[in-house]
Amino acid sequence: MAALTDLILFSDNATNSRARLPSDLVNYLASQPEMRVTNVSIDRQDIDRCVLQTEGNMSILCIPRPENKFELDPAHNFHQLTYARRIVDVLYSYLLGKEIIVFCADSVKYLRIFEKLKERYRSARFIYLHYEWSWKLHLHIPDKLFAELWRAGDISRSPLAFELTAYERKMALTSDKVIAVSGQAIDFFSTVLEIPMDRLSLIRNAATSCCKGPTSNMFRKDFGLEEDEKIILYAGNITHGDGIFYLVRAFKIIAADDERVKLVIVGSGDYSGLLEFVGPLWGKIILTGQLPDNVLGELITMADIGVIPSLYGQYSVTAMDMSLGRLPLVISAVDGLDESFEDRVDSLKTSLLVNEQNELQIDVSQLVKNMRLLLDDRILARILSENAYARGIKKSDLSRMCGSYLKVLQEVAYG
Numbered sequence: 458m459a460a461l462t463d464l465i466l467f468s469d470n471a472t473n474s475r476a477r478l479p480s481d482l483v484n485y486l487a488s489q490p491e492m493r494v495t496n497v498s499i500d501r502q503d504i505d506r507c508v509l510q511t512e513g514n515m516s517i518l519c520i521p522r523p524e525n526k527f528e529l530d531p532a533h534n535f536h537q538l539t540y541a542r543r544i545v546d547v548l549y550s551y552l553l554g555k556e557i558i559v560f561c562a563d564s565v566k567y568l569r570i571f572e573k574l575k576e577r578y579r580s581a582r583f584i585y586l587h588y589e590w591s592w593k594l595h596l597h598i599p600d601k602l603f604a605e606l607w608r609a610g611d612i613s614r615s616p617l618a619f620e621l622t623a624y625e626r627k628m629a630l631t632s633d634k635v636i637a638v639s640g641q642a643i644d645f646f647s648t649v650l651e652i653p654m655d656r657l658s659l660i661r662n663a664a665t666s667c668c669k670g671p672t673s674n675m676f677r678k679d680f681g682l683e684e685d686e687k688i689i690l691y692a693g694n695i696t697h698g699d700g701i702f703y704l705v706r707a708f709k710i711i712a713a714d715d716e717r718v719k720l721v722i723v724g725s726g727d728y729s730g731l732l733e734f735v736g737p738l739w740g741k742i743i744l745t746g747q748l749p750d751n752v753l754g755e756l757i758t759m760a761d762i763g764v765i766p767s768l769y770g771q772y773s774v775t776a777m778d779m780s781l782g783r784l785p786l787v788i789s790a791v792d793g794l795d796e797s798f799e800d801r802v803d804s805l806k807t808s809l810l811v812n813e814q815n816e817l818q819i820d821v822s823q824l825v826k827n828m829r830l831l832l833d834d835r836i837l838a839r840i841l842s843e844n845a846y847a848r849g850i851k852k853s854d855l856s857r858m859c860g861s862y863l864k865v866l867q868e869v870a871y872g
Contacts, residue, residue, distance in 0.1 A: 695726025700766030
């Protein structure tokens, strides 16, 4: 029988079904007889002392936010180093007697904790779960241009973007293994950040559909939608990088020619900026805010097309949900999305253009064309959605994903 491994997981939302680290995966790992899983939940504002809870087969160690209200981030300064040391000190008594320990984190913000843990637990192993590039949140330029600037040491376009990338490289070098969800990330780690290939593993995420079946007319009325109206669905953050403003621009063009079309926007973010941008079309756009999975599933089942116009993205839970809900998709040809879908086979892809400032932007004219095509050609829409569903079922093989993670964890733990 294999020795017992303690997996110490740093993840803010490890038990949230829509978190980056799927709850199905966490539950699977926690159910393994040779593994104990502990989720360390830090920066908690709902408690004033450390609390150890149990949820199923998993332990949850909750640590309150410090009295000075500092939040953890990867910066190398006195406050963050002190905070990281405090977290490690809190863990000390909990880790006593544990022989085989694997620390696992899904964000670069845990870098300083990883460093402090590595100093104290020399035999422990470390895994970095990489789900997004921090620099893409601040700088929307092609990967090739970023790589050129990185190698030249030119940080003038966005010092923060390059600082965060340096932290991500350090996180990868501090870890024994980096698990990424896209080939783009593996290539970028290897060729740009010079992380050895034997330290990198590609495991594509799987997801279960939140769609439960056909919706009723009453549900449409709850959202102010008439039975004969065409529904365009967006689900994601309300930010420039997620492409919502490009989608609204495209929708304005479509709505000018079609009075029976509405745009439903699900998510959170800068609604004030979005409302200003919408202008006189506010009556044709429905803003729902963040919704529970089951309600989002109802909207996916009810909608005519789904649009994911992001400027970046390693993996999209929403794209998988829409595929499994048989919703025809218009997506942007970027990063992991581009790898996961095939144009005119299971989706319609929209190109990214580079403007005079070498910044990425969505080709709005092509976005309009793709949206109109799927709204008008229901035969094509059905073919694409059925293909996406069939492919989505194969991609959403939870046993494959969970088995791959377990194999990597065992390799890291036992060398």
